[in-house]
Amino acid sequence: MFGSLSRPTAGRASRMLMWSAWGLAIACVILTMRAQNFQITVLGTAMVFAIASVGVGLQLKTLRLLSLGQGSMMAVGAYSQLILAGSYHWPFLSALAASLLIAVAIGSVLGLASTRVRSHYYILLTAAVQAIGAACLTGLASLTGGAQGSTTPSSISLFGMHIGTIKDLSVLAAVVAVAVAVLADLIYRSALGRRLIAAGASPALARGSGISVVGANICGNVLLAFFGALAGGLYAPLIGYLGPEEFALSLSITCVLVGVVATQWSFAMAIVAAVALQELTQSLSSVGSLSGLVYGAIIVVVGIALAVRVSGRGAGLRLRRPAASRTTPPSRISVAP
Amino acid sequence: MVETVLAAALIGLASGAVYALIAVGLSLGFRSGGLINVAQGDLAVLAAYVGAALIGAGLSYWAAMVIVSIGAGVVMLGLDRLVFRALYGCNPVYLIIITVGISAIIEAAITWHWGGNPLVYKPALGSGVLRVGGLHLFVEDLVALGICLAVAGVLGAALRYTSIGRSVRAGASDAVAAELCGISVARARAISLAASGVLAGLGGMILAALVSLYPTTGLDITLAAFVGAVIGGFGSVWGAVLGSLIVGLVEGVAGAYVASDFHSVFVYLLLGLILIVRPAGLFGEEGVGVREV
Numbered sequence: 001m002f003g004s005l006s007r008p009t010a011g012r013a014s015r016m017l018m019w020s021a022w023g024l025a026i027a028c029v030i031l032t033m034r035a036q037n038f039q040i041t042v043l044g045t046a047m048v049f050a051i052a053s054v055g056v057g058l059q060l061k062t063l064r065l066l067s068l069g070q071g072s073m074m075a076v077g078a079y080s081q082l083i084l085a086g087s088y089h090w091p092f093l094s095a096l097a098a099s100l101l102i103a104v105a106i107g108s109v110l111g112l113a114s115t116r117v118r119s120h121y122y123i124l125l126t127a128a129v130q131a132i133g134a135a136c137l138t139g140l141a142s143l144t145g146g147a148q149g150s151t152t153p154s155s156i157s158l159f160g161m162h163i164g165t166i167k168d169l170s171v172l173a174a175v176v177a178v179a180v181a182v183l184a185d186l187i188y189r190s191a192l193g194r195r196l197i198a199a200g201a202s203p204a205l206a207r208g209s210g211i212s213v214v215g216a217n218i219c220g221n222v223l224l225a226f227f228g229a230l231a232g233g234l235y236a237p238l239i240g241y242l243g244p245e246e247f248a249l250s251l252s253i254t255c256v257l258v259g260v261v262a263t264q265w266s267f268a269m270a271i272v273a274a275v276a277l278q279e280l281t282q283s284l285s286s287v288g289s290l291s292g293l294v295y296g297a298i299i300v301v302v303g304i305a306l307a308v309r310v311s312g313r314g315a316g317l318r319l320r321r322p323a324a325s326r327t328t329p330p331s332r333i334s335v336a337p
Numbered sequence: 338m339v340e341t342v343l344a345a346a347l348i349g350l351a352s353g354a355v356y357a358l359i360a361v362g363l364s365l366g367f368r369s370g371g372l373i374n375v376a377q378g379d380l381a382v383l384a385a386y387v388g389a390a391l392i393g394a395g396l397s398y399w400a401a402m403v404i405v406s407i408g409a410g411v412v413m414l415g416l417d418r419l420v421f422r423a424l425y426g427c428n429p430v431y432l433i434i435i436t437v438g439i440s441a442i443i444e445a446a447i448t449w450h451w452g453g454n455p456l457v458y459k460p461a462l463g464s465g466v467l468r469v470g471g472l473h474l475f476v477e478d479l480v481a482l483g484i485c486l487a488v489a490g491v492l493g494a495a496l497r498y499t500s501i502g503r504s505v506r507a508g509a510s511d512a513v514a515a516e517l518c519g520i521s522v523a524r525a526r527a528i529s530l531a532a533s534g535v536l537a538g539l540g541g542m543i544l545a546a547l548v549s550l551y552p553t554t555g556l557d558i559t560l561a562a563f564v565g566a567v568i569g570g571f572g573s574v575w576g577a578v579l580g581s582l583i584v585g586l587v588e589g590v591a592g593a594y595v596a597s598d599f600h601s602v603f604v605y606l607l608l609g610l611i612l613i614v615r616p617a618g619l620f621g622e623e624g625v626g627v628r629e630v
Contacts, residue, residue, distance in 0.1 A: 066430060117612045120373055120429075124567050125612055127560060128605035139598035249556060253437055260430060292445020299438030300420070307424050307431035 017265040025181065025268035028275040032174040035167075041238070044170025046278035047177040048074075048235045049258060050270040054177075055227030056259030057270055058184045062196035063220040065114055069126035070228045070259075071251035072133030076103050077232025079137070079144055082152045082242050092156035096233040100226055107225030111218030130252050137244040149243025152236040169238045176234060177271050180227060184267040187223070196220050228255075257299065260306065340471045341593055349589015350582055351478035351547060354485030357581035358540035359562035361489060361574050362533030368509035368572040369529035370425045372432050376440035378562065379555030380534060381541030383443050384409045386451050386552075388542045389458065398461040398546070406538035413534030417527045425526065440555060447552035455549040462546045481543050488539060489578045492532065496574065505529050509572075561588075564608050569619050576620030583607070 032043040052070050059065050080099030084090040090098070110129065117125050137144050144150065155164035163169055187193050198206040199216035207213050236242060258277060262270035280298065284291035359377055366372040384405040391401035416439065424432060462477040462484075496502035507515040508525030515522055544550065544558070561584055562577075569580025584604050591603040611618065 060430070066433070113609075113613060116616050118616075120367070120571060121567060121612055121616055123373075123433075124563055125609060127563075128608050131560070131605050132602050135598050135602045139596060249560075257434060257437070260434060289445070289449040292448065293442055296438045296441030296443075296445055299441060300435050301438075303431050303434035303438055304420065304424070306434070307427040 014265075018268075021264075021266040021268045021272065025178065025266075025271040028271050029174045029178060031275070032170055035170070040167050040170050042278050042282050043275060044166065044173050044238050045235070046274040047170065047173035047271065048231045048238060049254060049278070050177045050262075050274035051173070051180050051234070052228050052231035053255045053258035053262055053270045053274060054180050054184045054267050055224040055231075056255045057262030057267060058187065058227075059220050059224045060259060061188065061263040062193060063114070063200035063217065065118070065122050065200070065220070066256065067126040067224055068123055068249065068252045068256065069110075069129035069133070070224070070255040071247045071249065072130045073103055073106070073225045073228025074232035074235060074251065075133050075137060075247040076106065076225075077229035077234075078152070078236040078242055078247070079232075080229075081233055081236035082145075082150055083143055085153050085156075085236075086150070092153075092158060092233075092237075096230070099229045099233055103225035103229030104222050107222035108218050110225070111221035112214070114217045114221060115214050127249070127252075130249055134244055134248060137247065144244075145242070147244060149241055149246075151241050152239075154237050154240040156237050163237075166238065169234070173234045173238065176230070177274075178268075180230070181262075181267040181270060184262075188267070192219065257302075261302075264306070264309075340473075342590060343472055344474065345589045345593035346586055347474055347478050347482075347589070349585040349587070349592070351475075351481045351585070352544075352588065353565070353582040353585015354482045355540050355544045355547070356558070356562045356565045356584055357489055357578040358485055358536045358543070359558055360566040360569070360577035360581045361492060362536040362540075363559075363562055363566050364572050364574060364577045365505075365529040365533045365536075367566075369505065369526040370421065371429050372421060372425075372530075373429065373436070373563075374533065375433060375436040375559055376443055376555070377533065377537050378558030378560075379440045379443040379447075380409055380412065380537040381544065381558055382456075382550055382552065382555040383447055384538040384541035385456055385458075385545035385550050386447050388545065389456055392458075398458075398542075402539065402542040405542060406535045409538030409541075410531040410535040413530040413537075414527060417530045421530070422523060422526070440559075444552055444555060451552070453552060455551050456545055457549050458546045460546070462543070477547060481547055484539075484543060486578070488536070489574070492536070493574050501528060561604075564604060567618055568608060568611050570617055573618070573620040576618055579619065 028043070028046075032040070032047060035043050052074050055073075056067055056070050059067060077096070077099040080095050080102065081092070084095035084098055085092055106129070110126070113125060114122055138147050141147075155162065156169070157163070158172070163172055187196075195206070195211050196216050196219065198209065198211055199213045200220075203213045206216070232247075235246075239246070254277065258270055258273045261273035281291075281295065284294050287294060359381055363374060363377050366374045366377070387408065388398075388401040388405045391404060392398060396404070420435060421432065424435070460477060462480040465476050467474040467476055467479065496506055504515070504520045505525045505528055507518065507520050508522040509529070512522045515525070540558075541550075562581060565581030565584040566577040567580065568583055569576030569578065571577075587604050587607055588600050591600050595603070
């Protein structure tokens with residue numbers, strides 16, 4: 001259902017766009033390091049969202065699957081910190097490792113399911129994971145604090161270093177976000193990435209080429225869950241308080257928005273998009289109740305701009321549609337460059 | 338015990354019938370142009386709020402229902418003309434993002450104009466309780482169920498027996514062949530989206546008469562309708578109706594026995610089961626959006 005998400009560009013132009021994206025991302029990281037007061041939390045949160053969104057973008061760009069369950073994956077990471085580090089006094093890294101294991105298990109199950117369930121069915125399956133996760137956060141009050149939420153340890157110890165201020169935590173999130181974007185770019189260009197792309201583009205051909213489609217689906221979903229839980233693990237100490245509303249469907253939608261931008265040029269764009277989105281949200285909060293209108297309008301404009309850019313409509317070019325092209329009228333059919 | 342289950346089932350079926358209207362709208366939009374309209378539920382909520390304003394201005398509930406349904410249809414027609422028509426054939430991910438933005442706009446507009454308070458209608462679909470044996474059935478639930486099934490029936494018949502309906506189905510089934518036969522696929526898509534808007538308007542008015550609505554309820558309604566449409570088979574009108582009734586039924590019966598936080602879990606577990614066993618849904622076409630293993 002979901003075709004290629006990036007417009008084919010010539011090698012040199014592609015490289016220039018990629019390096020531009022990285023330049024912008026590094027600028028965002030420097031901005032985070034130099035930020036003061038409330039801006040630190042805003043930028044730190046943006047970095048956490050970027051980490052989770054890279055997972056969504058990587059899955060979308062390779063397997064062509066769109067997940068609406070990344071909020072739940074973040075909840076796994078965050079609530080593991082709350083329960084294991086907060087209640088049972090586990091060290092930060094042990095709690096993070098436990099949450100990553102849980103996320104990998106969930107990702108494996110989702111990966112198995114995605115061999116049978118594709119496109120909008122997969123979107124709904126992940127939305128179901130999100131809804132079940134939200135129900136558990138509220139319903140299992142003795143563990144999670146229920147609808148009232150609960151406070152989490154706001155300082156962590158990492159390899160003997162004490163990271164206790166919001167600024168330190170934000171800088172840590174920024175460093176991890178850059179590392180995750182680099183990792184995603186490397187995976188995309190590696191043999192593993194090519195396997196994932198092949199499995200997403202044509203499972204039958206991939207299978208014919210000796211690629212394990214089941215393995216590729218599991219791997220893609222595990223990566224998605226891994227990045228989500230990692231982001232959640234960093235999110236918990238950063239905000240210091242966890243409630244179910246922090247991990248609602250709107251968080252997953254935010255990850256999708258940032259993740260789609262991350263599929264353009266380089267995964268570093270996730271950092272740029274997340275920072276832009278968070279800054280925009282903060283700026284609009286001063287507009288009051290009209291902020292939602294402006295926010296929605298910007299999403300619509302960005303969606304149209306991406307669609308026009310990728311489909312190349314301005315140049316009279318159109319993206320070839322996948323199997324479902326039977327709904328495309330003859331006048332719309334043309335060959336992609 | 339049995340009476341409790343049956344009464345809960347009827348309440349659930351009434352909600353499910355409303356979800357069915359929204360789900361049929363989603364199915365029409367998807368079949369005609371591959372559009373998954375995330376804003377469908379928000380349009381229903383907007384229709385309910387506008388309907389309440391019209392009722393406040395002195396119109397009857399039924400007159401308000403007709404006006405807002407037509408209005409919602411016109412809104413969808415406008416969106417088709419201004420936004421979607423130029424983008425059909427693009428990657429559906431971008432269409433989803435655009436509808437997410439439209440959803441945010443509608444939600445913000447409702448909050449801005451009416452505030453965040455819940456919308457509560459006076460009994461509009463009839464009041465009172467019907468006693469059948471040991472069962473206590475709410476009249477409004479029966480009326481809502483009847484209206485929704487009648488509308489779905491009329492729509493199903495219109496799609497099957499009228500020339501417009503046949504052109505819509507032809508465009509949805511094979512756009513290239515339909516164009517070659519002289520059918521305007523763009524017009525068929527516009528009609529489908531307008532019909533989905535009308536259904537959202539109707540659904541919103543009926544749902545507001547049954548439960549309290551909030552400006553933020555739209556996404557939940559879309560999700561419930563989406564689940565219903567997928568359980569039935571995305572793209573199939575009667576599949577969407579049946580799937581949504583199943584969703585309502587499960588929600589209603591679970592609501593009688595399980596804590597409110599876990600109502601929806603049963604629905605999603607059922608959804609997961611159906612997607613794994615029969616990925617195309619109960620009435621869906623095999624191979625549409627499904628990968629063979």
